[in-house]
Amino acid sequence: MTELPRLPTAGGCRETPILKQRGQREVFCGLTGIIWLHRKMQDAFFLVIGSRTCAHLLQSAAGVMIFAEPRFGTAILEETDLAGLADAQDELDKVVDELLARRPDIKQLFLVGSCPSEVIKLDLAKAAERMTQRHAPSVRVLNFSGSGIETTFTQGEDACLASMVPVLPKTDDRQLLLVGALPDVVEEQAIGLLEAMGIGPIKVLPAPRADSDLAVGPNTVYALTQPFLGDTHDALTRRGARHLPAPFPFGEEGTTQWLAAIAAEFGVSPDLFDQVTAAPSARARKAIAQAAEALNGKSIFFFPDSQLEIPLARFLTRECGMDAIEVGAPFIHKGIVGPDLDLLAEGPTISEGQDVDLQLDRAKTAKPDLTVCGLGLANPLEAEGLATKWAIELVFTPVHFYEQAGDLAGLFSRPIRRADLLKLEATE
Amino acid sequence: MKLTVWTYEGPPHVGAMRVATGMRDLHYVLHAPQGDTYADLLFTMIERRDHRPPVTYTTFQARDLGADTANLFKTAAQGAYDRFQPQAIIVGASCTAELIQDDPGGMAETMGLPIPTIPLELPSYQRKENFGADETFFQIVKTLARPMERTKQITANLIGPTALGFRHRDDIQEVTALLSDMGISVNVVAPMTSSPQDISKMGAAHFNVLMYPETAESAARWMEQELDQPYTKTVPIGVGATRDFINEVAKITGKDAYLDTSRLRLPWYSKSVDSTYLTGKRVFLFGDGTHVLAAARIAQDEMGFEVVGMGCYNREMARPVRAKAREMGIEATITDDYLEVERVIEALQPEMILGTQMERHIGKRLGIPCAVISAPVHVQDFPARYSPQMGIEGANVIFDTWVHPLVMGLEEHLLHMFREDFEFHDAAGPSHHGGHAPKPEDGGGPAPQPAASPRSLSGKMNEGSVIWLADAEKELKKIPFFVRGKARRNTEVFASERGVAEISVDTLYEAKAHYAR
Ligand code: SF4
Numbered sequence: 040m041t042e043l044p045r046l047p048t049a050g051g052c053r054e055t056p057i058l059k060q061r062g063q064r065e066v067f068c069g070l071t072g073i074i075w076l077h078r079k080m081q082d083a084f085f086l087v088i089g090s091r092t093c094a095h096l097l098q099s100a101a102g103v104m105i106f107a108e109p110r111f112g113t114a115i116l117e118e119t120d121l122a123g124l125a126d127a128q129d130e131l132d133k134v135v136d137e138l139l140a141r142r143p144d145i146k147q148l149f150l151v152g153s154c155p156s157e158v159i160k161l162d163l164a165k166a167a168e169r170m171t172q173r174h175a176p177s178v179r180v181l182n183f184s185g186s187g188i189e190t191t192f193t194q195g196e197d198a199c200l201a202s203m204v205p206v207l208p209k210t211d212d213r214q215l216l217l218v219g220a221l222p223d224v225v226e227e228q229a230i231g232l233l234e235a236m237g238i239g240p241i242k243v244l245p246a247p248r249a250d251s252d253l254a255v256g257p258n259t260v261y262a263l264t265q266p267f268l269g270d271t272h273d274a275l276t277r278r279g280a281r282h283l284p285a286p287f288p289f290g291e292e293g294t295t296q297w298l299a300a301i302a303a304e305f306g307v308s309p310d311l312f313d314q315v316t317a318a319p320s321a322r323a324r325k326a327i328a329q330a331a332e333a334l335n336g337k338s339i340f341f342f343p344d345s346q347l348e349i350p351l352a353r354f355l356t357r358e359c360g361m362d363a364i365e366v367g368a369p370f371i372h373k374g375i376v377g378p379d380l381d382l383l384a385e386g387p388t389i390s391e392g393q394d395v396d397l398q399l400d401r402a403k404t405a406k407p408d409l410t411v412c413g414l415g416l417a418n419p420l421e422a423e424g425l426a427t428k429w430a431i432e433l434v435f436t437p438v439h440f441y442e443q444a445g446d447l448a449g450l451f452s453r454p455i456r457r458a459d460l461l462k463l464e465a466t467e
Numbered sequence: 468m469k470l471t472v473w474t475y476e477g478p479p480h481v482g483a484m485r486v487a488t489g490m491r492d493l494h495y496v497l498h499a500p501q502g503d504t505y506a507d508l509l510f511t512m513i514e515r516r517d518h519r520p521p522v523t524y525t526t527f528q529a530r531d532l533g534a535d536t537a538n539l540f541k542t543a544a545q546g547a548y549d550r551f552q553p554q555a556i557i558v559g560a561s562c563t564a565e566l567i568q569d570d571p572g573g574m575a576e577t578m579g580l581p582i583p584t585i586p587l588e589l590p591s592y593q594r595k596e597n598f599g600a601d602e603t604f605f606q607i608v609k610t611l612a613r614p615m616e617r618t619k620q621i622t623a624n625l626i627g628p629t630a631l632g633f634r635h636r637d638d639i640q641e642v643t644a645l646l647s648d649m650g651i652s653v654n655v656v657a658p659m660t661s662s663p664q665d666i667s668k669m670g671a672a673h674f675n676v677l678m679y680p681e682t683a684e685s686a687a688r689w690m691e692q693e694l695d696q697p698y699t700k701t702v703p704i705g706v707g708a709t710r711d712f713i714n715e716v717a718k719i720t721g722k723d724a725y726l727d728t729s730r731l732r733l734p735w736y737s738k739s740v741d742s743t744y745l746t747g748k749r750v751f752l753f754g755d756g757t758h759v760l761a762a763a764r765i766a767q768d769e770m771g772f773e774v775v776g777m778g779c780y781n782r783e784m785a786r787p788v789r790a791k792a793r794e795m796g797i798e799a800t801i802t803d804d805y806l807e808v809e810r811v812i813e814a815l816q817p818e819m820i821l822g823t824q825m826e827r828h829i830g831k832r833l834g835i836p837c838a839v840i841s842a843p844v845h846v847q848d849f850p851a852r853y854s855p856q857m858g859i860e861g862a863n864v865i866f867d868t869w870v871h872p873l874v875m876g877l878e879e880h881l882l883h884m885f886r887e888d889f890e891f892h893d894a895a896g897p898s899h900h901g902g903h904a905p906k907p908e909d910g911g912g913p914a915p916q917p918a919a920s921p922r923s924l925s926g927k928m929n930e931g932s933v934i935w936l937a938d939a940e941k942e943l944k945k946i947p948f949f950v951r952g953k954a955r956r957n958t959e960v961f962a963s964e965r966g967v968a969e970i971s972v973d974t975l976y977e978a979k980a981h982y983a984r
Pocket of ligand 1: 562
């Protein structure tokens with residue numbers, strides 16, 4: 040079996056005290072997850088019950104209006120709903136009836152709570168229950184919160200997946216469940232590797248369609264493909280499934296360790312494991328080495344965004360030779376990112392939550408070679424001479440597993456290479 | 468409750484942000500949850516601004532509700548003052564904070580900050596972005612501007628430009644030049660470019676140029692009343708409007724009307740023979756009221772198009788847009804429902820759309836060329852080069868922009884002659900567009916393939932009850948795509964007017980003869 044990763048000699052970051060500051064946070068709310076979730080679940084519609092702000096956020100985060108009529112929309116609350124003139128539940132029924140009549144292709148409907156719907160205490164769980172009865176069996180209606188007062192960015196996906204777990208049928212079959220919405224090509228790669236080791240049956244949450252045979256039970260073991268799935272983790276555990284903790288599958292090392300944790304559970308022989316992983320892991324190492332040239336010895340600073348920060352810092356420091364100055368995450372769930380923290384050498388400031396002004400002060404003082412941050416901060420930091428990487432690209436782009444490891448390193452090296460490339464001065 | 472997919476305007480606090488971000492030394496303290504910080508990216512990404520918008524969000528969370536969101540607000544406001552040292556602050560609530568009723572305005576006033584503190588009441592559940600900008604600018608002007616001695620020379624304030632505005636950056640320069648040619652200098656440009664101190668000097672100007680009624684009409688009216696400053700009613704977009712604007716300024720100031728037309732090319736370009744092919748092009752106009760009204764005049768009088776439909780998304784401008792439409796013998800579409808606009812376009816089958824980025828997407832799907840004339844903005848609407856909409860250069864820019872998506876004159880004839888040629892077939896689109904030509908669906912003309920996109924939120928597609936016989940359908944496909952929609956529609960109208968239920972090749976050519984001009 041591939042040798043165990045060398046733990047940092049001076050100790051990892053698991054016990055490092057976490058810097059927590061309370062101030063303005065510059066992060067998306069959980070509604071943003073709808074942008075990628077609605078592409079992944081092809082028969083699902085996401086109906087946000089919110090305000091014009093929520094609709095505008097979705098539109099702005101989607102960047103451009105790519106789809107004629109995407110499988111998401113916002114039921115915008117109006118004065119009459121708020122003043123109690125109209126019963127919001129009745130109004131919602133009307134909107135949903137209309138929507139489902141027009142879109143018979145919809146098999147799962149998610150009612151997504153927002154800040155306004157939560158502040159006025161609109162009970163979406165009750166609404167979902169009522170609508171499920173009304174539209175059964177053709178449509179299943181679930182609800183989750185993507186509100187900015189409850190969720191940060193990728194937590195929206197977590198809330199969505201967690202909402203699906205309680206209604207999954209029960210199974211006693213031994214099976215592996217991969218949890219997290221990944222681009223299809225990446226998901227197929229992972230399944231291909233695992234099947235080549237003889238592991239199966241393999242199921243994926245979220246399933247592409249509602250009528251898949253996805254079920255869960257005490258003989259289910261599951262591996263998370265994303266570090267932000269804390270609530271989903273808890274919901275699966277409640278259904279008796281067992282988590283296989285591992286570093287996340289970013290980079291060659293992360294992918295190998297993640298696969299190894301599953302292989303160990305399924306009793307895969309070291310020979311078979313090596314046979315399956317040798318070629319792709321060698322390819323990954325080579326691809327990373329190329330992209331990492333520009334990264335070696337460079338410093339990096341993470342603003343909190345997607346909760347991918349800790350696994351990515353582990354990848355960039357251990358496989359690309361970078362030095363982490365600060366690794367900020369909106370939340371740190373040690374039960375999930377613990378294995379990554381163990382591998383991340385002590386040194387960087389680990390921060391949770393944010394006071395963006397103070398954090399900007401720290402970044403400007405540290406002058407990192409690369410800053411990972413949200414779209415609102417990127418250009419202003421570039422204008423001050425700091426190279427940046429938009430964090431949102433990391434959740435939109437295929438970056439997991441061996442074949443994407445080079446691309447992942449490339450996402451970080453490109454801004455640095457570009458800064459070296461541009462020459463706008465006179466030659467003399 | 469109203470189901471919405473895409474929106475033309477953001478919430479009103481985004482309008483307030485456009486004002487604050489355009490200004491200098493002003494800060495906006497916004498009581499809002501964390502997710503609302505997305506609005507920063509509109510400015511830093513779309514407009515490529517190199518500074519964060521001057522906005523502090525309180526980012527309250529669920530656990531703060533019921534506890535102490537009010538204190539959170541005060542801490543945020545004090546922190547913003549200490550850190551940014553603005554000359555004035557504006558305070559307000561986003562949609563969520565409006566529901567928890569903390570009264571940020573009242574709280575800020577009790578804090579005793581040593582600078583003007585301007586509370587904003589922007590009803591999030593009734594109004595939208597343009598209202599937010601207009602109201603915010605109005606409140607700032609009302610608080611800070613006072614009557615004062617006029618400048619010795621005749622000067623004007625340019626009002627209306629904001630951050631994230633459609634070509635506002637370049638329009639300022641163009642209008643400044645128009646006035647300067649008449650010997651009038653600019654006192655203050657606001658909100659964009661000005662500080663609160665500048666605003667307090669607005670009273671020194673002799674009059675106001677209202678560049679964008681959407682964002683500054685309330686302020687213009689107030690200044691007319693309180694500062695005794697008349698304001699211009701003509702928006703100088705297009706050749707005729709620019710001439711009218713100059714005359715209006717002359718009348719207000721008593722100066723001689725003067726317009727330097729040495730760089731004006733639109734009239735000749737429009738007259739030159741290559742432009743003959745523009746004659747009677749059926750266009751559909753949609754956007755904000757100001758830009759649509761200007762475009763209607765240019766389209767009809769300066770380009771020789773036929774305006775077959777027009778409308779705006781901001782209800783505040785419904786009245787003048789309706790009036791203009793009536794004058795042109797058409798009906799105005801006043802809606803902020805993108806799908807309704809799409810249905811109207813499908814029904815009218817124009818040869819070109821002059822719209823927003825949303826209509827550009829509609830056009831892409833339907834294979835109808837589109838030029839963008841109005842906000843909501845996209846990163847493409849902030850070109851590196853100088854490209855105003857107003858004044859002389861604005862007219863030149865508009866000519867180029869509108870002609871660009873179309874097939875050029877002679878090319879159109881060649882297309883007719885060689886339509887069977889494998890390289891020159893009609894789906895290839897304008898030759899100067901390379902791979903980005905609009906792709907009409909095969910054979911269907913601008914009508915969409917229903918199977919490809921189950922759209923239309925609440926209505927049906929416009930489908931005539933007349934049937935196309937196979938031969939006629941085949942003949943129709945021989946007509947180049949950029950006139951095919953028109954031919955299909957004319958034929959259907961012709962047939963249904965005569966009670967003809969089936970369209971044959973003969974019907975097609977009878978209709979053609981009937982509509983020949
Ligand atoms: S933070 Fe709340 S109000 Fe703002 S967009 Fe997100 S859910 Fe809507």
